[in-house]
Amino acid sequence: MYFSFETIQTLVIGFIVVYAILWIKKPRLSKNEPPMVPYKIPIIGHTIDFVFNADTFFSKCRKHYGDTFNLYVFGQVITVVGNEAPHEIFRSGDSFNLNEATKDLLPVHHILPRVNGFGDIPHLSKTIREEITGKLSLYTGRMQEQLMISINKDIGDCSNPKVIVSGQNFFSKVIARPIANIVVGEEVSRHEDVVNAFANITKEFATFFILPPFLSFIHPKIHQQVVTLPIRFGWNPIRKHINTLKHYLRPVLEKRLKDKEILGDKYKPPLDIIEYYMNEPGYGTKVITDEYLNYICEVLIIIVFGSVHSTTRHIAGALYDFAGRPELWDDLYEEQAKIDKECNGVLAIEHVDRMVKLDSFMRESIRTFGDVAGLMHRCMEDSFTFKNNTTIPKDRIVYIYLNDSFYNKAYGPEPRSFLPYYGLDNNKPATKIDKNYIAFGAGKHACPGRFLAISEIKICMHKLILNYHIKTESGKVDEKKYAGPFVIPHSTGIIFENRRK
Numbered sequence: 440m441y442f443s444f445e446t447i448q449t450l451v452i453g454f455i456v457v458y459a460i461l462w463i464k465k466p467r468l469s470k471n472e473p474p475m476v477p478y479k480i481p482i483i484g485h486t487i488d489f490v491f492n493a494d495t496f497f498s499k500c501r502k503h504y505g506d507t508f509n510l511y512v513f514g515q516v517i518t519v520v521g522n523e524a525p526h527e528i529f530r531s532g533d534s535f536n537l538n539e540a541t542k543d544l545l546p547v548h549h550i551l552p553r554v555n556g557f558g559d560i561p562h563l564s565k566t567i568r569e570e571i572t573g574k575l576s577l578y579t580g581r582m583q584e585q586l587m588i589s590i591n592k593d594i595g596d597c598s599n600p601k602v603i604v605s606g607q608n609f610f611s612k613v614i615a616r617p618i619a620n621i622v623v624g625e626e627v628s629r630h631e632d633v634v635n636a637f638a639n640i641t642k643e644f645a646t647f648f649i650l651p652p653f654l655s656f657i658h659p660k661i662h663q664q665v666v667t668l669p670i671r672f673g674w675n676p677i678r679k680h681i682n683t684l685k686h687y688l689r690p691v692l693e694k695r696l697k698d699k700e701i702l703g704d705k706y707k708p709p710l711d712i713i714e715y716y717m718n719e720p721g722y723g724t725k726v727i728t729d730e731y732l733n734y735i736c737e738v739l740i741i742i743v744f745g746s747v748h749s750t751t752r753h754i755a756g757a758l759y760d761f762a763g764r765p766e767l768w769d770d771l772y773e774e775q776a777k778i779d780k781e782c783n784g785v786l787a788i789e790h791v792d793r794m795v796k797l798d799s800f801m802r803e804s805i806r807t808f809g810d811v812a813g814l815m816h817r818c819m820e821d822s823f824t825f826k827n828n829t830t831i832p833k834d835r836i837v838y839i840y841l842n843d844s845f846y847n848k849a850y851g852p853e854p855r856s857f858l859p860y861y862g863l864d865n866n867k868p869a870t871k872i873d874k875n876y877i878a879f880g881a882g883k884h885a886c887p888g889r890f891l892a893i894s895e896i897k898i899c900m901h902k903l904i905l906n907y908h909i910k911t912e913s914g915k916v917d918e919k920k921y922a923g924p925f926v927i928p929h930s931t932g933i934i935f936e937n938r939r940k
């Protein structure tokens with residue numbers, strides 16, 4: 440066989456290039472790292488199992504390699520922790536950071552430059568704890584009113600059964616309405632444009648995640664540069680929503696400042712978050728300028744970002760869980776009918792607290808929500824050593840293997856089955872965090888908005904169950920679909936039919 444010089448030259452260069460790529464892409468581990476799960480195809484590593492088979496794959500890895508192991512996914516080493524190590528992460532305070540884990544792909548600091556991304560999270564958490572959770576009883580009536588506006592508008596009369604695809608898109612507006620009411624107040628939130636802005640802000644952020652990180656196989660920075668290119672050329676996906684908020688906020692805030700000046704001590708401050716910010720050092724103002732509005736809207740958008748998306752995911756999940764389980768309908772309806780009678784249709788916080796079966800059902804719906812892994816945190820220290828003596832380096836992204844906590848033996852011999860009254864029987868309300876219930880994180884950074892979220896979902900479910908017979912089109916709970924380790928919201932129909940009163 441004869442090979443020309445050119446052919447040999449090409450083969451040699453090709454060999455050197457392939458060798459160089461393999462050498463560059465070889466995962467480099469530091470000392471004492473968690474075990475790296477072996478893989479067969481260089482560069483691709485575990486990406487295929489991670490994307491198409493996360494549940495079974497993670498379960499096998501956990502069995503063979505223990506609570507903490509490394510995978511090679513999309514050209515990066517990631518660490519996965521089972522149900523033991525997450526609490527070391529949550530407890531370690533600032534050694535790990537959730538927002539920093541997404542920073543490369545979601546350049547919030549470019550989108551919200553005035554607050555430099557996620558802004559002052561400790562102040563935000565304090566605001567939510569004191570101004571929302573601490574005053575939840577004052578907001579309960581308003582939440583109920585706002586939810587009923589959405590239910591009447593978007594579901595309405597179902598004397599003839601109506602099929603609605605009640606997934607995340609549908610619920611984002613239902614959930615956004617009461618949140619807008621609490622954040623920007625009764626007057627501003629009356630405008631449908633404002634409710635739409637609240638409902639859609641998170642969807643705009645999600646556009647950054649549409650493109651799978653294939654370019655990360657070459658280098659994670661290349662994917663990051665490509666997805667953030669439009670932003671760096673001046674495109675801001677939420678500019679239109681900021682403009683909407685500014686438009687409606689300006690006259691209302693100007694009037695509040697004027698009233699305050701004229702009425703002095705007789706001024707009655709409206710109950711909402713914007714009023715709180717206007718009096719808070721570092722957030723308030725004496726004059727409503729364009730720059731002030733730009734700034735305060737960015738502050739508000741972080742609250743919307745944290746609140747609407749996650750609450751929407753879980754109410755949508757809960758409705759499907761209810762609609763597909765006929766065995767629960769009568770029991771949950773009876774509890775709601777009893778409470779409705781007691782409160783004469785007007786809920787106060789103590790009535791929401793008395794919905795103990797619904798609360799327990801909600802806890803279970805959240806526990807079995809389905810994300811195999813998630814709650815990614817970035818290691819912020821030079822290195823971090825887990826109690827099992829394995830060490831990970833700075834900047835390592837850690838995925839929490841949620842199923843290992845949620846489907847733990849602590850839930851009995853069949854932890855994957857739906858246990859609607861587990862919370863009730865074990866005195867564990869839906870807001871109570873424990874080792875095997877970490878949907879709201881834990882420790883110093885545990886979600887401060889969970890009391891609002893659970894109240895809002897319970898009030899909404901209470902009203903839906905009271906007003907309608909609700910069932911899935913298929914008559915059962917449809918199987919969950921996945922994108923990598925993350926569950927995809929259901930997109931099948933739910934049938935609503937008026938209950939005879």
Ligand code: HEM
Nearest residue numbers: 537564745746749750753878879880881884885886888892
């Ligand atoms: C069902 C709905 C919700 C879920 C599942 C959820 C979940 C979470 C999780 C997992 C964390 C991260 C904890 C960590 O870093 O370890 C978190 C943090 C946070 N959540 Fe929520 N959340 C929900 C609703 C809300 C709502 C309604 C608000 C606002 C009113 C909110 C505001 C926040 C804030 C400000 C943080 C950051 C806390 C910090 O870093 O100190 N969340 N949430």
